[in-house]
Every structure is written in structure tokens, then in C-alpha cells.
Amino acid sequence: MKINSYLMFDGNCEAAFKFYEQCLGGKITMMMTHKEAPSAENVPAELHDKIMHACLELEDRFLMGSDCPPGYFEPPQGFYVQVSVSDPDEAERIFCALAENGKVKMAITQTFWSVRFGMLVDQFGTPWMVNCDQVA
Known part of the structure; x- marks a missing residue:
């Protein structure tokens, strides 16, 4: 079993993952916006440029994340x-x-x-x- 972290962002997932790639090394292996997803027509236009899923590969682990829909973001607490x-x-x-x-x-x-x-x-x-x- 492996456990990986999945982070939620308030519209800045793309910038965060590019920053993490710089800081941690590894490689972004996926960064898909909502407009690139097969379900794009079901997503409000204001979410089209937001990240649906990002993945940073770090040796044998992954750091993953996405942007929350408007109104759903909560600041992280209780973990590091x-x-x-x-x-x-x-x-x-x-x-x-x-x-x-x-x-x-x-x-x-x-x-x-x-x-x-x-x-x-x-x-x-x-x-x-x-x-x-x-x-x-």
C-alpha cells in the first residue's frame, strides 16, 4: 500500500504545482483543465481554465491536486x-x-x-x- 497526498486549491493549483515541481524536483505528469476533460460541456465556463487534476511524480510517490469549485474551498488544517x-x-x-x-x-x-x-x-x-x- 502507498498513500499519496491530494491537495485542493482555491483557483491556483496550476501555479502551486509548477512551484512544487521547482522546489521538490520530480515531474508534472498530468495537468488537465476542466475544458480539456471529456465532461467539459457539463462544467460552468468559469471553471474551464481551472485544474481538474494535476499529478507531480516524485520517485515512487505522487502529489496530486485540483482546484475546488467556487464556494467549496476550505483552508487546509489538521495535517502537514x-x-x-x-x-x-x-x-x-x-x-x-x-x-x-x-x-x-x-x-x-x-x-x-x-x-x-x-x-x-x-x-x-x-x-x-x-x-x-x-x-x-
Whole structure:
């Protein structure tokens, strides 16, 4: 079994996924708007340019997401997307990249369980934990 995160956005999914591709590496393997979907004629025109489904492939995991219909978006709460890497420099790089124009909740530092650990909410409102539990 593998568990992957699916993020919901308030109209900025495309920008978020392009940002995540830059920060995390990997590759966007799908980004479909509502007007590109087979059901496009059943979707209100204001949603046509919004993302119906996006997928960022990261090694053997996927980060997926879409834009919510108007009035359905709720800010994320009660979870963090956790990134785990084995190189402290890579943990620092990812943390700093994701923190750009976001809000740092816990600066990245050494902890009793990790060589590097930090928490932030990115510019799109997605909460992240970056962890490096071993020295490369």
C-alpha cells in the first residue's frame, strides 16, 4: 500500500504545482483543465481554465491536486505534507524553497529525532514538514 497526498486549491493549483515541481524536483505528469476533460460541456465556463487534476511524480510517490469549485474551498488544517530526505543540505534547500513567500512555523534545525526538521505553510496555504533523519 502507498498513500499519496491530494491537495485542493482555491483557483491556483496550476501555479502551486509548477512551484512544487521547482522546489521538490520530480515531474508534472498530468495537468488537465476542466475544458480539456471529456465532461467539459457539463462544467460552468468559469471553471474551464481551472485544474481538474494535476499529478507531480516524485520517485515512487505522487502529489496530486485540483482546484475546488467556487464556494467549496476550505483552508487546509489538521495535517502537514511531510517530505523526508536523507541529505541535510537537500532538506535545507527544499525547506527554503517551499518557505518562499510563505510562513515558517518552525525554522529548520537539528532536533533530538532528526538531523534537520522544519515546518512551514507555503504561499499557497499548504502546510509542510521537511525532515532529514540521517546523515548522507
